[in-house]
Amino acid sequence: MDLYSGHINKLIDELAALPGIGNKSAQRLAFYIIGMSPARVKSLASSIVDARENVHYCACCQNLTDTELCPICEDAKRDHKTIMVVENPRDLAAYEKTGRYEGVYHVLHGAISPMLGIGPDDIRLKELMKRIAEEDIEEVIVATNSSLEGETTAMYISKLVKGAGVKVTRIASGVPVGGDLEYIDEVTLLRALEGRTEL
Numbered sequence: 001m002d003l004y005s006g007h008i009n010k011l012i013d014e015l016a017a018l019p020g021i022g023n024k025s026a027q028r029l030a031f032y033i034i035g036m037s038p039a040r041v042k043s044l045a046s047s048i049v050d051a052r053e054n055v056h057y058c059a060c061c062q063n064l065t066d067t068e069l070c071p072i073c074e075d076a077k078r079d080h081k082t083i084m085v086v087e088n089p090r091d092l093a094a095y096e097k098t099g100r101y102e103g104v105y106h107v108l109h110g111a112i113s114p115m116l117g118i119g120p121d122d123i124r125l126k127e128l129m130k131r132i133a134e135e136d137i138e139e140v141i142v143a144t145n146s147s148l149e150g151e152t153t154a155m156y157i158s159k160l161v162k163g164a165g166v167k168v169t170r171i172a173s174g175v176p177v178g179g180d181l182e183y184i185d186e187v188t189l190l191r192a193l194e195g196r197t198e199l
């Protein structure tokens, strides 16, 4: 027999399906939501729908944005000849938080993983190579994670980019193996960036 009504169970199931939210957290959130005022619940629900409907990938760097080009790609003060390649928008946010990187980015939205069946065509690599072919790029900094997938991806990218005659560097491995960039403090991120080596 179900402990709660169908509506509550459905809400708990939906929340529990989100990453990082277990059953207990889902229950806690569901009860919290039910205790919220109808106006706040509507505002929460519509911000989820609005974000999903209006946010898409930047036409240039593939970062999430609600404009054609993201604010970083639009910024004329940034160095558009240096591209830092990251796995996801969270890694980009981590480097932006340091406030010291002046180039632009390219977001892959994943990493190559033969084990999971994720190949080069499943991440935003074609878009990167198109930028390199069409724009005047001086350096590509590969800042994928230092996991097996991140290193595999870095190798693959370095071959492609070098083949296109553009300098390619890898951030220093002050970043712990298997470490997610987003959890690493800003000092370590900057040290990794400054200590980058040519591939």
Ligand code: ZN
Pocket: 058, 059, 060, 061, 062, 063, 069, 070, 071, 072, 073, 074
């Ligand atoms: Zn962009």
